[in-house]
Amino acid sequence: MATTTRTSGKAPLSAYVLSVLTALVLASIVGAIASLFYDENRLLGFVIFAACTAGTFFALGWVLFVSKYTVEPDEHAEDNIEHRWYDKATSGAFHDIITTAGIALFILAITRLEVSGLVVLTLILVLAVVSFAVRFWVARRRDS
């Protein structure tokens, strides 16, 4: 996060429509791709992946089409204490991931355990989110 932002004004209706359309199209594409890997129930695969990614793609559409009307850059974002909390939380989470990944790799190398990539990536993601959230909360409590 390079800058924080401030809200202002409303976007035209076309911008919201474009963001929704972007979400529908991209989610449908992901659903279609996912369905190719589901031999038994392709429709279910399509629906699940399209539904799960629609929210994220709507956010992307909002950033691309709506935010330029509703959000203005904050010139002094880096001077805010919230920016420092963010920096401390992200750097701390990064170190947590490096340390944990190193230890986990060491254990896997010794034990020769085979772990699914899906499981590993999920754990890394959860660790990153939890570590960031806790560190941000602690910094906020300490500095407020």
Place this chain on the structure above:
Amino acid sequence: MENIIAEQRGERSWSQAHLAALLGVSRQTVISIERGRFDPSLPLAFRIAEVFGCRIEDLFTPQATPVSDPEKS
């Protein structure tokens, strides 16, 4: 770093929100600076000094930390 921002703000009857708006930062930033829990960046310190019409060193006082002289050691 200690500071007298709260006193200066009080003399002008400004709220923390008003000072934050003048400085272009969040109210939480002003609160934390006044409590001495957040040392502002140099650009922000200059803006604070400008808002109060004084110099940075009139507002901020560094905590006493001995400065070592490399020639003596």
